[in-house]
Amino acid sequence: MPLTNLLNRRNLFFLGALLCIITTSCVVPKTAGFEDHSYATTQSPTVKAKESKAARLQTKMPAAVKTNGDPARITIENAIFLALENNRSLRVERLEPSIQQTFENQEKARFDPALNGEAGFSREKEQERSKGSSGVSDNTSNVSDLTMGISQFFSYGTDVNIDVSTNRTWSDVYRDQHASRIGLSVTQALLQGRGTDVNLADLRKAQLDTRVSRYELRGFVEALVSQVEQTYWDYALARRRIEIFQESLNIAEQQLRETEEMIKVGKLAETEVIAAQAEIALRRRDLINARSTTEKERLRLLHLLNLSGPDPLKREIGLLSDPVVPKVTLDPIDARVELALRMRPDLSQAKLEIQRNELDVVKTKNGLLPKLDFFINLGKTGYADSFSTSLSHINEDYYDVSTGITLEYPLRNRESKARYQRSILKREQAEEALKNLAQLVELDVRSACIEVKRSKEQIPATAVSRKLQEEKLRIETEKFRVGRSTMFLVAQAQRDLVLSKIAEVEALINYLKALIDLYRLEGALLDLHSISTF
Numbered sequence: 247m248p249l250t251n252l253l254n255r256r257n258l259f260f261l262g263a264l265l266c267i268i269t270t271s272c273v274v275p276k277t278a279g280f281e282d283h284s285y286a287t288t289q290s291p292t293v294k295a296k297e298s299k300a301a302r303l304q305t306k307m308p309a310a311v312k313t314n315g316d317p318a319r320i321t322i323e324n325a326i327f328l329a330l331e332n333n334r335s336l337r338v339e340r341l342e343p344s345i346q347q348t349f350e351n352q353e354k355a356r357f358d359p360a361l362n363g364e365a366g367f368s369r370e371k372e373q374e375r376s377k378g379s380s381g382v383s384d385n386t387s388n389v390s391d392l393t394m395g396i397s398q399f400f401s402y403g404t405d406v407n408i409d410v411s412t413n414r415t416w417s418d419v420y421r422d423q424h425a426s427r428i429g430l431s432v433t434q435a436l437l438q439g440r441g442t443d444v445n446l447a448d449l450r451k452a453q454l455d456t457r458v459s460r461y462e463l464r465g466f467v468e469a470l471v472s473q474v475e476q477t478y479w480d481y482a483l484a485r486r487r488i489e490i491f492q493e494s495l496n497i498a499e500q501q502l503r504e505t506e507e508m509i510k511v512g513k514l515a516e517t518e519v520i521a522a523q524a525e526i527a528l529r530r531r532d533l534i535n536a537r538s539t540t541e542k543e544r545l546r547l548l549h550l551l552n553l554s555g556p557d558p559l560k561r562e563i564g565l566l567s568d569p570v571v572p573k574v575t576l577d578p579i580d581a582r583v584e585l586a587l588r589m590r591p592d593l594s595q596a597k598l599e600i601q602r603n604e605l606d607v608v609k610t611k612n613g614l615l616p617k618l619d620f621f622i623n624l625g626k627t628g629y630a631d632s633f634s635t636s637l638s639h640i641n642e643d644y645y646d647v648s649t650g651i652t653l654e655y656p657l658r659n660r661e662s663k664a665r666y667q668r669s670i671l672k673r674e675q676a677e678e679a680l681k682n683l684a685q686l687v688e689l690d691v692r693s694a695c696i697e698v699k700r701s702k703e704q705i706p707a708t709a710v711s712r713k714l715q716e717e718k719l720r721i722e723t724e725k726f727r728v729g730r731s732t733m734f735l736v737a738q739a740q741r742d743l744v745l746s747k748i749a750e751v752e753a754l755i756n757y758l759k760a761l762i763d764l765y766r767l768e769g770a771l772l773d774l775h776s777i778s779t780f
Contacts, residue, residue: 317561317562317563317564318551318553318561318562318563318564319563319564319565319566320551320563320564320565320566321566321567322475322478322567323567323775324566325474325475325478325547325550325551326471326474326475326775326777328551328552328553329470329471329474329550329551329552330467330470330471330777332551332552332553332554333470333550333551333552334552335466335470336466336467336470339462339463339466340463342459342462342463343456343459343460343463345459346452346455346456346458346459347456349452349455349456350449350452350453350456352452353448353449353452354449356399356448356449357398357399357400357401358398359396359397359398360396360397360398361394361395361396362394362395362396362397362409363392363393363394363395364391364392364393365390365391365392365393366390366391367388367389367390367391368388368389368390369386369387369388369389370386370387371384371385371386371387372384372385372387373385374419384418385417385418385419386417386418387415387416387417387418387419387420388414388415388416388417389413389414389415390413390414391411391412391413391414392411392412392413393409393410393411394409394410394411395407395408395409395410396408396409401442401445401446402434402440402441402442402445403434403435403439403440403441403444403445404432404433404434404435405431405432405433405434406430406431406432407430407431407432408428408429408430408431409428409429409431410426410427410428410429411426411427411429412424412425412426412427412633412636413425413426413427414633421631422631422632423629423630423631424629424630424631424632424633424635424636425627425628425629425636426627426628426633426636426637426639426640427625427626427627427628427640428625428626428640429623429624429625429626429646430623430624430625431621431622431623431624432621432622433619433620433621434619434620434621435617435618435619436618436619436620436651437615437616437617437618438612438613438615438616438617438618439612439617439619440612441612443608443612444608444609444612447605447606447608447609448609450605451602451605451606454598454601454602454605455602457598458595458598458599461591461592461594461595461598462591462595464591464772465591465592465595467772467777468591468766468769468771468772469766470550471766471771471772471775471777472762472763472765472766472771473550474547474550474551475758475759475762476759476762477543477546477547477550478547478565478567479569479755479758479759480543480546480755481540481543481544481546481547481563481565482565482567482568482569482755483569483751483752483755484536484539484540484543485540485565486751487536487539487540487748487751488533488536488537488540490744490747490748490751491529491532491533491536491744492533494529494532494740494743494744495526495529495530495533497740498522498525498526498529498737498740499526501522501525501723501733501736501737501740502519502522502523502525502526504727505518505519505522505733506519508727513729514729514733518732518733519733521732521733521734521737522733522737524737525733525737525740525741528741532744544562544563545559547563548561548563569751569754569755569758570754571702571705571754571757572758572761574761576695576698576764579691579692579695582691582695582764582768583687583688583691583692583768585768585769585770586687586688586690586691586767586768586769587684587687587688588769589768589769589770590687590767590768590769591769592683592687593680593683593684593687596676596679596680596683597680599676599679599680600673600676600677600680603669603672603673603676604673606669606672606673607666607669607670607673609669610662610665610666610668610669611666611669613662613665613666614659614662614663614666616653616654616655617652617653617654617655618651618652618653619651619652620649620650620651621648621649621650621651621652622647622648622649623646623647623648623649624645624646624647625645625646625647626640626641626644626645627640627644627645627646628640628641628642628644629644687767690767691764691767691768694760694763694764694767694768695764697760697763697764698757698760698761698764700760701753701756701757701759701760702757702760704753704756704757705750705753705754705757707753708746708749708750708752708753709750711746711749711750712743712746712747712749712750714746715739715742715743715745715746716743718739718742718743719736719739719740719742719743722735722736722739723736723739
């Protein structure tokens, strides 16, 4: 079959459509392939918690919390939900996944079709020698061009461009001539830049970065919930310390009055009053310190909650949750370690980092190949003395065809080799970092389990110690009243009782905080509070 018949208008259209269909079929679908990772990870968290969480917050929130400027009376659950709704640091972190997702769209734009166009006009005035005579004449020639087209790069490494152009030429000597052309250009990478693995690597890396930012957000939320809970119980402990020191101060003042009465009746020496006064001064010092600590803890908690209303840091807080020993049954340590290895967001980030490095290896390895591209350009042109007629003449025998290959390869190619070697080393580094992090996670969980066990055993031990110190103070007080003890020994017994009371409360608070740390270190703290990130 003659080439001129093959490249008529109808066959050219069919050939162009066929090439477009073939190249389009090389494109990986929007979601295919991007989630096929070699490491299993937990479900990626989203930017915000469930909407139902806000509804539950409203149903559980006491009226005092909702009123601007009034004292806030909150439970531990209210404190957590308020922090999730209002904490300013969390508001900052919530934006990061959305910011990272913009890079995905930026990488996807590489495969978007692009319209292009160009219009131009030129004029040239020159002298021409007249045919058949020795005379010259002026001639003004004009050329106008208009080109419009659409191009697209496909993930298999194919560039396709379809364009339509028209050219008009006229002068003082020649009549108007119009040339209209329709063309198809295809360039296919044969070595470097060929295939979806290399061309979709940047897009897949951007998607992994988005997932990493979501795990970072989950880790931040876990840390925030842990901080809110621990600050809540620290504030409860500080308030209880004030009560204990105030009670001990009242007892010391009562003992001072009793000592002064006994001195008046001659049962005690006047020097005994010094010990009583010193004990009161000590109790007042401790009370001042306890009030200062309580105020600091209140400010820390208010900062985390970020309550609405004017001057949020000046609001008072009432705690509705009392520290009690929770009824929990802890799984064996090995089971908790296994849970942490599956749930910890930092481990998930490390696994995604390995996948990201794998993509770098694929991309840089392809960069070692020579740049060898195949190209083909097809066109049909119609000529006439008017634009409309030139379009109708496109199916005539005027055509252009060009095809070939281009080759480019640096002789030593040191840059590409360095990038490939660096990607190999970074992948190895990420794998070692993951192994190290997994070991640290196991260490954290096992240490946290030991701390939970220790702090739980301290609760009954400190309770027994407090009861014995109460009995010791009672005995010393009775002996003092009958003249068989001194005010110094009574004050010492009172100090021991104060310390034992504080130790008893601290043991309970430390147990609650140890549980919080354990749940955080194994990545289950959010699930414990039914805080879902998706």
